[in-house]
Amino acid sequence: MEEHKEFSIGLPDSGMESFLRDVDTSLESTQAEDKDKNIFPSEALCSSSPLAEHKTRPVDDHGLPVRGQSHWGHFDPYDDSEECVGIVTLPNQVKYKAVKRGFVFNLMVVGESGLGKSTLVDTLFLTNLYMDRHIPVASEKIARTVSITKSTVDIVEEGVNLRLTVIDTPGFGDALDNRESWKAALRYVNQQMVKYYKDEVGVNRQNIKDNRVHCCLYFISPHGHGLRPIDVKFMKALEQKVNIVPVLAKADSLTQKETRNMKAKILSEIHKHKIKIFQVPECDPDDNHLHRQQDLELKRSIPFAVVGSNTVIESNGRRVRARVYPWGTVEVENPAHSDFVHLRNMLICTHMQDLKHTTHHMLYENYRINHLCENLGNM
Numbered sequence: 001m002e003e004h005k006e007f008s009i010g011l012p013d014s015g016m017e018s019f020l021r022d023v024d025t026s027l028e029s030t031q032a033e034d035k036d037k038n039i040f041p042s043e044a045l046c047s048s049s050p051l052a053e054h055k056t057r058p059v060d061d062h063g064l065p066v067r068g069q070s071h072w073g074h075f076d077p078y079d080d081s082e083e084c085v086g087i088v089t090l091p092n093q094v095k096y097k098a099v100k101r102g103f104v105f106n107l108m109v110v111g112e113s114g115l116g117k118s119t120l121v122d123t124l125f126l127t128n129l130y131m132d133r134h135i136p137v138a139s140e141k142i143a144r145t146v147s148i149t150k151s152t153v154d155i156v157e158e159g160v161n162l163r164l165t166v167i168d169t170p171g172f173g174d175a176l177d178n179r180e181s182w183k184a185a186l187r188y189v190n191q192q193m194v195k196y197y198k199d200e201v202g203v204n205r206q207n208i209k210d211n212r213v214h215c216c217l218y219f220i221s222p223h224g225h226g227l228r229p230i231d232v233k234f235m236k237a238l239e240q241k242v243n244i245v246p247v248l249a250k251a252d253s254l255t256q257k258e259t260r261n262m263k264a265k266i267l268s269e270i271h272k273h274k275i276k277i278f279q280v281p282e283c284d285p286d287d288n289h290l291h292r293q294q295d296l297e298l299k300r301s302i303p304f305a306v307v308g309s310n311t312v313i314e315s316n317g318r319r320v321r322a323r324v325y326p327w328g329t330v331e332v333e334n335p336a337h338s339d340f341v342h343l344r345n346m347l348i349c350t351h352m353q354d355l356k357h358t359t360h361h362m363l364y365e366n367y368r369i370n371h372l373c374e375n376l377g378n379m
């Protein structure tokens with residue numbers, strides 16, 4: 001089942017802009033693409049070119065041109081008084097191309113029914129992706145097999161466009177016998193690698209659509225004692241194929257001490273079973289203290305103990321997402337209440353490009369090499 005919604009919303013603080021810090025888009029490949037469409041960089045910029053602006057630029061009281069904001073950051077290539085080559089504009093050129101092209105992110109969510117997957121996705125991206133879903137009754141669940149559903153939404157924030165596809169696995173862990181539950185997800189992830197490979201070796205390599213799964217949020221029940229056999233089985237089966245990010249679901253149903261213990265237990269079992277989860281890359285040694293501190297906090301939060309909610313309440317004059325109980329209020333974005341903010345920062349603001357980079361340069365590369373070796377063996 002595939003669904004595509006298009007709506008633009010403003011995400012006031014999900015920090016889409018900070019993609020651009022880690023933009024991993026090769027300028028050359030984009031230029032080749034534009035050439036195909038008969039658009040060259042200078043033409044692409046023509047309507048708003050600094051050169052065009054220079055020619056018709058209004059003058060000030062002294063007859064000197066009034067200088068507006070340059071496209072190329074603080075360096076203006078058309079300013080004769082600047083004494084540099086202009087290398088400083090390179091990041092801006094990459095940024096311009098990347099923004100023009102838009103971004104794609106494919107997120108898979110896996111976990112048994114009712115663990116808050118849809119609520120968390122809607123909370124993360126401020127969308128309503130699951131409006132029309134069918135909630136099965138208990139008798140339907142018992143007989144259910146795992147299926148794959150795909151929903152796509154275009155999110156626009158300050159001119160930056162993200163095409164988000166959420167791949168859900170309804171039925172996972174719901175049946176009486178769940179030993180094969182992981183197979184549908186593995187099959188889907190593999191199919192996307194195969195498709196990308198075929199497109200890449202095909203004649204027309206322009207505009208290859210990237211449907212590969214860039215991240216899999218794996219939801220762990222807060223009601224168990226660490227990982228269950230189905231959790232271990234799933235993560236072991238997919239660890240070489242996709243970036244797995246484990247999350248402890250519905251963390252508000254545990255006390256702070258229980259959450260700490262549960263997270264420690266999950267981590268120790270992940271180590272015991274040698275499960276490979278997504279590794280947040282190390283900071284650069286010359287990164288500032290604040291950045292290193294944030295990075296450390298993010299790493300310490302794994303597995304993320306999350307709370308999701310679509311209810312917005314007023315708290316100390318601010319509008320916040322929260323779950324309201326007779327005994328108090330759990331604020332989703334309050335780091336003292338849950339790791340939601342760390343998860344969102346990692347997924348969107350700081351490491352989305354790393355997730356995509358690992359998918360392409362490690363997981364897909366492994367698939368490609370294995371595929372080539374198998375074919376060599378058959379020759």
Ligand SMILES: Nc1nc2c(ncn2[C@@H]2O[C@H](COP(=O)(O)OP(=O)(O)OP(=O)(O)O)[C@@H](O)[C@H]2O)c(=O)[nH]1
Nearest residue numbers: 112113114115116117118119250251252306307308
């Ligand atoms: N206590 C608590 N309840 C939550 C949380 N997130 C979601 N819920 C509630 O749990 C119920 C199920 O949430 P969903 O988001 O539909 O769960 P799901 O995993 O998508 O369920 P399926 O679509 O059946 O796979 C709803 O009543 C939510 O309001 C949470 O963080 N804490």
